[in-house]
Each structure stands twice: as structure tokens, then as C-alpha cells.
Amino acid sequence: MNLLSLFDLEAKQIHQVLKLAGEIKAHPAGYQTCLKGRSIALLFEKPSLRTRVSFEVGIQQLGGQAIYLDAQMVGPGQRESIEDIARNLGCWTHGIVARVFQHDTLTRLACAGLPVVNALCDQHHPCQSLADLLTIQERYPVDLRVVDILFIGEGNNVCQSLMVGAAALDLKLTVVTPAAFGPNEEFLQKLKEHFPHHRIQVKHDLTDVPHADVIYTDTWVSMGDHRPIEETLPIFMPYQVNQDLIDRLQATTVLHCLPAHRNHEITDQVLDGPLSSVLQQAENRLYVQKAVLYMIYQEFAA
Ligand code: CP
Ligand code: NVA
Numbered sequence: 001m002n003l004l005s006l007f008d009l010e011a012k013q014i015h016q017v018l019k020l021a022g023e024i025k026a027h028p029a030g031y032q033t034c035l036k037g038r039s040i041a042l043l044f045e046k047p048s049l050r051t052r053v054s055f056e057v058g059i060q061q062l063g064g065q066a067i068y069l070d071a072q073m074v075g076p077g078q079r080e081s082i083e084d085i086a087r088n089l090g091c092w093t094h095g096i097v098a099r100v101f102q103h104d105t106l107t108r109l110a111c112a113g114l115p116v117v118n119a120l121c122d123q124h125h126p127c128q129s130l131a132d133l134l135t136i137q138e139r140y141p142v143d144l145r146v147v148d149i150l151f152i153g154e155g156n157n158v159c160q161s162l163m164v165g166a167a168a169l170d171l172k173l174t175v176v177t178p179a180a181f182g183p184n185e186e187f188l189q190k191l192k193e194h195f196p197h198h199r200i201q202v203k204h205d206l207t208d209v210p211h212a213d214v215i216y217t218d219t220w221v222s223m224g225d226h227r228p229i230e231e232t233l234p235i236f237m238p239y240q241v242n243q244d245l246i247d248r249l250q251a252t253t254v255l256h257c258l259p260a261h262r263n264h265e266i267t268d269q270v271l272d273g274p275l276s277s278v279l280q281q282a283e284n285r286l287y288v289q290k291a292v293l294y295m296i297y298q299e300f301a302a
Contacts, residue, residue, distance in 0.1 A: 001296045003117045004106045005124040006164035007194060013295075014168055018134050020291040021284070028061060034294050035064025038094040043085070043109075044119065045071035045100050046223045050258060051119045051127065054285040055097050062290055067093065076105065086112035095296070101224055115296045117289075120157055122224075123187065128257050129161035130288035133169070135281040136214055139253045149173045150212035150249070152239050153265055155183035155202070158218045158257045167191055167198035174212070178235050179204045206239060209249065216255040217241045217265045233264070241266040246275065253277050 002008060009017070024031050040059050044052060052068065059066040076082045082105055089096055090112040098109055099119040110116045118126050133144075140147045149166065151159050155177045163183065166173040175183065182202055183191075191198065203209065220236040221227060241254065254266070254275045262268050270276065 001115055002106075002110050003115075003126055003292055003296075004103070004110070005118060006126045006129055006161055006168060007190070008126075009168070011168045011170075014130070014133070014165060017130055017288060017291045017295065018137060020294060021130070021134050021287040022137075024290050024294070025284075025287040031062060031290065031294060033063045034297050035059060035062040035094075037064075038297065039065040039067055039092065040095045040097060040293075041067050041069055041089045041093045042119070043069045043071055043074065043076070043089075043096055043098045043100075045076065045098075045105075046120070048099055048119070050282050050285055051099060054282075055119065055289055058286050058290040058293065062293060064094075064293075071100075076100075082108040083111050085109070086114065090114050095293075117292060117296075123157055123184075124161045124164075125157045125257070126161050126164075127285060127289050127292065128158055129165040130292070131281055131284040132162055132216065132255060132257070133165050134284045134288055135255065135277055136253070138280065138284075139277060140213070145170055145172065147171065147213045148211055149214045149216065150209060150251075151175045151216045151218075152206065152241060153177065153217045153236070154181045154220060154222065156181075156218075156222055159183060160187050162216065163191060163200055164194075166200055167195035170197075170199065173200045174209055175200065175202045176206050176209060176239065177202070177204060178239065181235075206245070212249045212251050214253045214255060215241055215246065215249065215251045216257075218257050219259065219261055220265050221261070236265070240264070241270055243267065243269050243273075246270060251275065255281055258282060 056066040086109045095115040097117045097119050100121050103121040103123045256278045
């Protein structure tokens with residue numbers, strides 16, 4: 001089993017991950033051996049704080065060993081091919097968690113038959129979305145289908161994964177991005193094919209949104225994106241998450257995948273304010289990733 005995007009999971013499996021993550025969070029002692037004797041390679045082409053630490057800690061807590069590989073040193077596609085790296089890792093390890101520039105690198109890493117988990121690529125960040133969904137569920141212990149979720153910012157990896165998760169679970173999601181920074185067309189097509197009746201709207205004018213329970217934002221300049229900040233700010237500033245927006249929409253939760261660029265996409269006042277659940281969201285990365293690994297390796301053990 002791979003987790004290259006949330007398209008790999010059925011709605012039922014997403015619910016299972018969230019339920020298991022909640023159980024692992026409440027009773028971590030019951031889950032200390034599922035990776036016993038297993039090593040997982042963490043291959044990262046981009047920087048990370050949350051993803052790297054939460055995977056390393058999570059793998060250790062499940063009884064396994066994490067081996068961090070800086071892609072600068074390993075040189076995927078330069079020192080040796082991505083497929084050769086995967087086949088070699090298959091000689092010693094039992095899975096690959098990878099953060100890559102191109103989604104295609106993940107599909108190529110999967111060639112060796114080792115489970116591959118996407119730790120962020122250009123198109124998706126499924127582990128982040130699972131943590132987002134767990135956090136929203138904890139904040140609103142009701143049927144999540146009644147919660148109004150609003151994503152504001154660039155429609156790339158974090159946004160697109162949230163869209164897949166929301167579509168799979170039939171959640172109400174509005175995505176508001178500057179016109180040239182929406183989710184990509186190929187992705188939107190695929191989303192529609194998988195979930196013809198999804199309840200996601202993509203807009204470009206924030207004044208078209210009357211209300212949101214949850215407001216979620218992400219950085220305006222993603223890793224590997226070399227667009228100068230002087231060009232970005234005038235385009236994105238109308239999409240800033242600030243107190244005026246929260247008051248107008250009567251939001252009750254604010255999320256951010258982090259890292260945050262304070263006073264760009266979100267103000268200090270909001271990020272540090274009473275509605276901010278960003279650290280709960282960061283903490284939940286640990287539990288959902290442990291749940292994903294548990295499900296992958298229990299399946300193999302079965
Ligand atoms: N949210 C997230 O993936 O954080 P890192 O880039 O620090 O891993
Ligand atoms: N969109 C951001 C997410 C960081 C977790 C990026 O790709 O850098």
C-alpha cells in the first residue's frame with residue numbers, strides 16, 4: 001500500500017485513519033511494536049521541521065527505525081536514478097517516506113514495491129490533510145458535513161490535498177485563490193471524475209464568501225518557488241487572514257499548515273489568537289502518520 005495522495009484512500013479508509021489516529025493519541029502505549037524490526041527511509045528533497053520530526057518520532061514510537069536521507073547527498077536523478085535508489089533502499093529498509101519536488105518522483109520511487117508515503121510534493125500533502133481533518137473533527141465533534149471550511153491562498157499541494165479529503169468525506173469546502181494561483185486544471189478534472197458530486201467551490205473573490213467556520217491558509221511562496229516576494233505581496237495581500245476577515249465571516253477556528261510567514265498570509269494577532277489551532281494541527285501530524293504506518297504494516301503483517 002502506498003500513500004502518494006489521498007486519491008489512494010477510500011472514504012472508509014480515511015475515516016479509519018482518523019479513528020485510529022484518535023486512538024493512538026489517547027492510548028499510545030498500545031502501539032509500540034508494529035514497526036519492530038523495520039527501518040523506514042526518509043528521503044527529503046526540501047526542508048522540513050514538522051514532517052521530518054513527526055515521522056522520526058512516530059516511527060520510533062512504533063518500534064521502528066527512521067533513517068533520514070538528505071536528497072542533496074543521495075542525489076536522486078543525478079548521482080543515480082530514482083528507480084535505482086528505490087531498489088537499493090529495498091535491500092535494507094521496509095518503506096520510503098519522501099518529500100519531493102515532482103509528484104512523478106514518488107511514483108518512480110514506488111517501482112521497487114516498498115510502501116511509499118508522500119511527505120509533500122508539488123501537488124499533494126496527504127499527511128498534512130489527514131492531520132487537518134483530525135483537527136477539524138476534534139474542534140467540531142459533530143457531523144463534519146455541516147462545517148463550512150474555507151481555504152484561502154495558493155491552490156497547490158496543501159490546498160489540493162484538502163480538496164481531495166473534503167471531496168472524499170463529502171465536506172463543504174470553499175477555496176479562494178488569486179485568479180492565476182488556483183488548483184491546476186488537470187487536478188480539478190481528476191477530482192470531478194473521482195467525486196462527481198463533491199461540494200467544493202473554487203472562487204477568486206473573498207468578498208463572495210459570506211461565512212466560514214474554519215479558515216485555513218498556507219504560505220504564499222512555497223518551497224522551491226522562486227517568485228520574488230515584491231511580486232507576490234500585491235497579488236496575495238487581499239487574501240490575508242486577519243481579524244477583520246475573521247469577524248466578518250464569524251469564523252471559529254483558524255488553521256495553517258506552517259511554516260507561517262507572519263503578517264503576510266496571516267497576522268500575528270490571528271496566528272497567536274484564541275481561534276488558532278495551528279499547534280494542535282501540527283501535533284496531530286504525529287498521530288495520523290502513526291495511523292497510516294500502522295495500517296500499511298498491519299496489512300503486510302496480516
Ligand atoms: N506543514 C509541514 O509540512 O511542515 P514542514 O514543512 O516543516 O514539514
Ligand atoms: N505550500 C507549502 C506547504 C508547506 C508545508 C509549500 O509547498 O512550501
